[in-house]
Every structure is written in C-alpha cells, then in structure tokens.
Amino acid sequence: MTSRTVSRKLAAPLLALALALAPAPAIAAGSITPVKTELTEIAGGWKIFLTIKLPKKPATPHQTFRFSFTKKVYYETFKDDAHGDAEQSRSVPITDAQPSVESLDVNFGDVKGNVWETTKLDFTIRRERGYEAGEYKVEVRDGDGRAVGQAFTIKLQGKNDTIDRRAMVMADGGKKKKEEKKEEKKEDAKPEEKAAPASDAPPPADAEAKPAAAPPPPVEKKAGGCGCEVPGPAREGHGALWLGAAALGLSLARRRR
Numbered sequence: 001m002t003s004r005t006v007s008r009k010l011a012a013p014l015l016a017l018a019l020a021l022a023p024a025p026a027i028a029a030g031s032i033t034p035v036k037t038e039l040t041e042i043a044g045g046w047k048i049f050l051t052i053k054l055p056k057k058p059a060t061p062h063q064t065f066r067f068s069f070t071k072k073v074y075y076e077t078f079k080d081d082a083h084g085d086a087e088q089s090r091s092v093p094i095t096d097a098q099p100s101v102e103s104l105d106v107n108f109g110d111v112k113g114n115v116w117e118t119t120k121l122d123f124t125i126r127r128e129r130g131y132e133a134g135e136y137k138v139e140v141r142d143g144d145g146r147a148v149g150q151a152f153t154i155k156l157q158g159k160n161d162t163i164d165r166r167a168m169v170m171a172d173g174g175k176k177k178k179e180e181k182k183e184e185k186k187e188d189a190k191p192e193e194k195a196a197p198a199s200d201a202p203p204p205a206d207a208e209a210k211p212a213a214a215p216p217p218p219v220e221k222k223a224g225g226c227g228c229e230v231p232g233p234a235r236e237g238h239g240a241l242w243l244g245a246a247a248l249g250l251s252l253a254r255r256r257r
Contacts, residue, residue: 030054030117032140032149041133041158045126052106052140052148053118061109064143069125071097072153073135078163087162091135099139100130125156133158 035049052065074092079085104123109115125131135155140148 029142029146030148032152034138034152034154037153038155038157041156044128045124046131046154046156046158047122047124048154049120049122051118051120054108054148055117057115057117058108061107061115063106063108065104065106065148066141067102067104068099068139068141069102069131069136070099070139071132071134072137075133075158075160076163077159077161078165080165081167084166089159094134100125131156133160 031053033051033053035051039046039048071094074094075089076092077087077089079087102123102125104121106119106121108117108119133156135153137151137153139151142148
C-alpha cells in the first residue's frame with residue numbers, strides 16, 4: 001500500500017470529524033414581521049406593530065423577548081450660513097452606537113386558555129428613553145437567547161433638535177454676551193453711595209440754636225435809706241480812732257490809780 005493511498009483513507013474520516021466539531025450557524029426560530037417600517041412620531045414616541053410566528057406552540061402562553069435597537073442613521077436638523085434662517089436636514093451615518101434593549105412579555109394565548117404559535121404585538125418607544133428620529137436596526141431574541149426571525153430596519157420619522165452652525169449668529173451672540181458681561185462688571189465696580197458724615201450733615205430742625213434768654217429786668221431802687229450804716233473805708237477809719245482813744249483812756253486811768 002502506497003503512502004498516497006493511506007493519505008486518502010485518513011483524509012475522509014478527518015474531514016467528517018472536522019465538520020462535526022465545527023460550530024453550527026445560528027438558525028432563526030420562527031419569523032417576525034413589522035406591519036410598517038416607517039413610523040410617525042406621536043407625542044414624543046413611535047408605536048411599533050409586529051407579527052411574531054414561532055416554529056411551534058410554546059409550552060406556556062407568556063414568553064419573554066428581547067428587542068435590540070441599534071441606531072444606524074441620525075436625522076440631523078441644522079442651520080448654516082448658506083441658507084440663513086431656513087432649516088436644513090440630512091442623514092448622518094452612525095457606526096459606533098450602543099444598542100438599546102427593551103425586554104417585553106409577549107402573550108401567545110387567549111382568554112380561553114388556548115396557546116398559539118402566532119401572535120401580534122404593539123409597543124411604543126419614546127424619546128425619554130434615548131430614542132431619536134433616525135433609522136434603527138432591530139434584532140429580536142427569545143428567553144433562551146435564540147434569534148427570532150431576521151433583523152429588520154425601522155425609520156423613526158420626526159425632527160431632532162436644531163443645530164445652528166451659522167458663524168455670524170455665533171459671533172453676534174458672543175459679542176452680545178461680552179457687552180452684557182461688561183455692563184455687569186461696571187455695575188459691580190460702581191461704588192455705593194455712602195451717607196455723608198454726621199459733621200457735614202445739616203443739623204435737624206429741632207437742633208437749631210435758640211436765641212439767648214433775655215436778661216432779668218433791673219431791680220428798682222427804693223427812695224431813701226434803710227437807717228443802717230453801710231460799712232466802708234471812711235467808717236472803718238473812724239472806728240479805729242475810737243478804739244485807740246478808748247485804749248489810751250484806760251491806760252491813763254490805771255496810772256492814776
């Protein structure tokens with residue numbers, strides 16, 4: 001047996017083993033079909049209508065599904081110098097958006113307890129949860145992580161916040177803000193008017209100088225004297241002479257004795 005023959009015999013079982021060990025491609029379970037792919041915004045949200053069909057009836061009527069929305073295109077609204085105040089729009093491709101996941105409980109039964117493999121579902125996605133006008137790729141998986149149907153794309157119609165790219169408007173706006181800031185600084189830098197010191201302030205009305213009181217009227221002198229002597233220099237001299245005469249008289253009287 002030649003080496004070439006041996007190689008051929010070994011190649012067949014090795015190929016079969018490789019095919020057996022190779023991972024099998026994921027097979028979508030059932031199908032999912034959107035009723036409409038272009039949705040109109042109503043009160044900040046978009047309502048989605050779907051028809052879900054499973055390969056067979058589920059064991060229980062309520063099944064959990066995960067809906068993954070990945071943004072692919074953003075609808076931009078903007079103003080530029082070329083168009084003035086007229087708003088423009090364009091589609092901006094998105095390549096690195098993280099998916100938003102909605103987990104929903106889907107019912108495949110009815111009130112009589114019957115279970116079906118097909119059901120219809122509708123739910124609303126809103127701006128408050130991060131959704132914007134644009135295009136999203138939608139993928140659906142069941143509770144075991146298996147894909148349900150094929151991925152599809154929906155278009156969320158609407159208007160996003162306007163971006164103003166006009167250079168003139170931005171410059172005027174900046175200039176206006178600078179002027180407002182300057183006025184504020186001037187007002188802040190203006191010294192507050194202080195009250196004049198007490199010395200410079202005019203005196204109050206009740207504190208004005210009053211005229212000096214009139215001097216008391218002179219005492220009228222009565223006519224005639226009161227009969228008593230008024231001491232004075234002349235009277236004091238006569239008294240001294242009298243005292244000296246009295247002392248001389250006493251001394252003479254003592255000598256005579």
